[in-house]
Amino acid sequence: MTDSETMDYQAELDETQRALREVTLMIEQSQGELAKITQRNTAISSHLQQAQKQNTTIDELKMSYDSALDVQQRLFVMRGQLEKLQNDKDHLEKYKGVLEKIVSGSVGGDDAGSASAAQGAKSQMAGIEMIVNAQEAERQRLSRQMHDGPAQALSNFILQTEIAMRLLDVDPAQAKEELSNLKSSAMGTFQKVRNFIFELRPMMLDDLGLIPTLRKYSDAFKEQTALDVSVTVTGTERRLEPYLEVMIFRAVQELLGNAARHSQAALIKVQVDLGSDFIRVNVEDNGKGFAPESLKDSTSLGLKLIRERAEMLGGSFEIDSAPGSGARISFTVPSKM
Numbered sequence: 063m064t065d066s067e068t069m070d071y072q073a074e075l076d077e078t079q080r081a082l083r084e085v086t087l088m089i090e091q092s093q094g095e096l097a098k099i100t101q102r103n104t105a106i107s108s109h110l111q112q113a114q115k116q117n118t119t120i121d122e123l124k125m126s127y128d129s130a131l132d133v134q135q136r137l138f139v140m141r142g143q144l145e146k147l148q149n150d151k152d153h154l155e156k157y158k159g160v161l162e163k164i165v166s167g168s169v170g171g172d173d174a175g176s177a178s179a180a181q182g183a184k185s186q187m188a189g190i191e192m193i194v195n196a197q198e199a200e201r202q203r204l205s206r207q208m209h210d211g212p213a214q215a216l217s218n219f220i221l222q223t224e225i226a227m228r229l230l231d232v233d234p235a236q237a238k239e240e241l242s243n244l245k246s247s248a249m250g251t252f253q254k255v256r257n258f259i260f261e262l263r264p265m266m267l268d269d270l271g272l273i274p275t276l277r278k279y280s281d282a283f284k285e286q287t288a289l290d291v292s293v294t295v296t297g298t299e300r301r302l303e304p305y306l307e308v309m310i311f312r313a314v315q316e317l318l319g320n321a322a323r324h325s326q327a328a329l330i331k332v333q334v335d336l337g338s339d340f341i342r343v344n345v346e347d348n349g350k351g352f353a354p355e356s357l358k359d360s361t362s363l364g365l366k367l368i369r370e371r372a373e374m375l376g377g378s379f380e381i382d383s384a385p386g387s388g389a390r391i392s393f394t395v396p397s398k399m
Contacts, residue, residue, distance in 0.1 A: 075161040082154045092144045103133045215251040272307040290329045297336030316364045317345040325349025346390040354381045
């Protein structure tokens with residue numbers, strides 16, 4: 063290794079050590095903040111229990127529930143942030159170890175594998191960072207949806223119950239109507255919670271495999287979005303390796319979501335070819351399309367992550383789209399490693 067390359071790797075090591083110190087400090091700060099929020103959550107929960115027992119007004123009770131929900135959401139987000147920081151620290155420490163070996167090895171002589179090892183480490187770090195960022199974005203999305211959906215609905219359930227209990231003695235008919243409304247709301251929220259669970263990790267994927275899960279998900283997606291979604295399967299339908307089934311399902315889930323949010327499509331076709339050596343997936347829509355080069359400046363991690371995962375597995379990723387011409391996104395992965 064030349065002196066110039068050694069200096070470059072030493073500079074990279076110094077930068078990694080600096081980043082590691084910053085992440086460690088952020089973890090300490092986040093742990094302190096998490097402890098404060100946890101204490102506040104305990105205090106608000108205690109206050110809420112007292113408010114339920116006392117003769118508080120409905121407005122005061124609602125304010126207490128809203129405060130509790132806000133703190134619980136902050137607790138959820140802070141825990142996710144702390145987990146991400148800890149993952150970042152672990153990866154930086156591994157990268158630092160690789161760089162230290164390269165720099166120390168260069169002192170004793172030229173190490174032909176040092177440069178390739180460092181490049182491999184950099185590439186791995188970039189891939190890990192993309193995955194971690196995507197996971198964090200997904201956590202934030204779910205946090206918002208849980209707060210705006212089921213969590214808010216649960217708060218309303220408690221208020222409706224309080225109202226019904228107070229009406230039982232003075233207006234039984236109105237109390238019965240409140241309970242009927244509560245039952246309808248609970249049924250709707252129960253379905254939303256089931257949808258959240260399915261999105262997080264459909265049990266069908268473990269029990270029945272990829273294709274039945276994709277068909278079930280497409281039916282649910284069609285019902286939720288009113289889009290015409292179809293799934294076509296060619297080749298020998300069979301169980302795949304668990305990591306492949308998860309990767310393909312998450313990719314299709316992301317592509318369907320993108321089409322629904324951005325393409326203004328009415329029709330989406332999902333095609334899965336279960337070849338003996340490769341699995342090929344096409345997701346095509348008749349929406350407004352886009353210029354593929356515009357993705358370079360996009361902050362969305364979805365398509366980048368699908369490409370990254372497909373290529374890491376030895377497959378490929380393609381985009382065929384143009385403004386006004388719909389979009390077809392395809393990826394191929396080996397059926398066996």
